[in-house]
Amino acid sequence: MRTCEEPRPPNGQSPIALAAGQSEYGFAEKVVEGMFIVVNSITIKIHSKAFHASFELWQLQGYSVNPNWQQSDLRLTRITDPQRGEVLTFKELTWQTLRIEADATDNGDQDPVTTPLRLITNQGRIQISLKRRTKDCNVVASKLMFLLDDLLWVLTDSQLKAMMKYAESLSEAMEKSAQQRKSLAPESVQITPPAPSTQQSWSQPFGVSPNASSISQYFDKHDMKESSYHLLISRLDLHICDDSHTRESGTLKHGMLGGAIQLTFRRMAFDYYPFHRAGDACKHWVRYSEAMETRGQWAKKLVSEFQSKMEKL
Numbered sequence: 001m002r003t004c005e006e007p008r009p010p011n012g013q014s015p016i017a018l019a020a021g022q023s024e025y026g027f028a029e030k031v032v033e034g035m036f037i038v039v040n041s042i043t044i045k046i047h048s049k050a051f052h053a054s055f056e057l058w059q060l061q062g063y064s065v066n067p068n069w070q071q072s073d074l075r076l077t078r079i080t081d082p083q084r085g086e087v088l089t090f091k092e093l094t095w096q097t098l099r100i101e102a103d104a105t106d107n108g109d110q111d112p113v114t115t116p117l118r119l120i121t122n123q124g125r126i127q128i129s130l131k132r133r134t135k136d137c138n139v140v141a142s143k144l145m146f147l148l149d150d151l152l153w154v155l156t157d158s159q160l161k162a163m164m165k166y167a168e169s170l171s172e173a174m175e176k177s178a179q180q181r182k183s184l185a186p187e188s189v190q191i192t193p194p195a196p197s198t199q200q201s202w203s204q205p206f207g208v209s210p211n212a213s214s215i216s217q218y219f220d221k222h223d224m225k226e227s228s229y230h231l232l233i234s235r236l237d238l239h240i241c242d243d244s245h246t247r248e249s250g251t252l253k254h255g256m257l258g259g260a261i262q263l264t265f266r267r268m269a270f271d272y273y274p275f276h277r278a279g280d281a282c283k284h285w286v287r288y289s290e291a292m293e294t295r296g297q298w299a300k301k302l303v304s305e306f307q308s309k310m311e312k313l
Contacts, residue, residue: 003048003173007180025080025087025134033089034074037062050169051104059096066090067222069127081219085135088222091128098124102166117159117166124148131224141224150235156243157258178274225284229272236265279303 037060044055064077067090079088103116129143155163242258271286279300282292 001044001046003046003170005173007173007177025132025137029137030074030078033064033078033091047105048166048169049105051102051166053100053102053166056099057095057097060093061095062091062093064090065092065127079215079219079222080134081215082134083216084219085133086140086219087132087134088219088224089130089132091130093126093128094123095125096123097121102163104162104165117155117163119153121148121151129222129224141227143224143228143230145230145232148231148233150237151233152237152239154239154241156241158243160240182275226273226275228286229274230286231270233265233268236263236268238263238265 039060040058042057042060044057046053046055063071064074066072066076067079067088069090069092077090080086098119098121100119100121101116125147127143127145127147130139131141132139239260239262241260269287273285276282279296282288282296285292
């Protein structure tokens with residue numbers, strides 16, 4: 001993989017649907033979604049203007065799950081609402097070991113001497129929720145949760161500085177990509193007519209009556225109001241060490257080898273909502289609390305003040 005100076009245009013319609021000679025969510029999509037994938041090892045190499053990185057995964061598995069993130073009948077792994085013309089699907093990826101390594105490129109803007117950044121983790125998983133339109137299979141919203149168990153990470157100060165520079169080199173490309181996604185984000189969803197009865201039989205879960213109201217309520221319960229990305233680490237032990245050495249008259253002075261700091265985080269979580277508009281409600285957020293109500297009030301006030309100033313200009 002390579003980072004682009006300018007973001008590429010969207011991929012358009014689903015290639016699976018086009019190869020099957022159909023333009024809407026149908027049998028071909030359901031067959032591909034139902035596949036259970038097992039990969040012994042996979043290596044992903046990323047090249048950027050400032051650095052190159054590699055991701056190595058062992059014992060990777062990908063499969064469909066129900067809205068409660070449990071493996072079950074495939075008919076329970078999707079929720080289709082014909083009235084909305086949308087379908088929800090749920091996936092999970094698991095692995096045994098993940099190795100991440102990053103280093104500066106020779107022609108990059110990094111320092112001549114840098115320390116490669118390395119991270120090795122144990123078991124982890126990614127939970128993916130997708131909301132698509134049934135008429136063209138385009139993704140309307142998505143939710144990605146990156147879950148890690150106990151994680152031990154030893155960083156030197158030079159590695160920490162290098163990591164900050166790597167993040168800075170990617171920030172411009174990520175900002176351009178985010179602007180493109182926001183400009184292409186759908187403002188409204190067009191309603192498509194109900195699919196044939198043979199199609200509906202695939203999407204209705206057991207124990208749910210086929211009437212429109214029950215399907216709509218079940219859809220609302222697991223719906224993604226907007227796209228979001230989440231990282232949850234059960235326990236993180238972070239060790240930051242000073243790898244610089246103080247020398248005096250060519251002799252290493254004892255007791256001046258630098259210092260170290262250890263940070264322990266429990267249930268550390270990061271939530272990112274890239275398309276959330278200022279002043280909008282936050283009740284659908286994963287970790288919503290009543291304390292956000294106060295924040296929402298002054299956020300709406302700031303937005304109204306900004307809008308009034310813009311109107312005057």
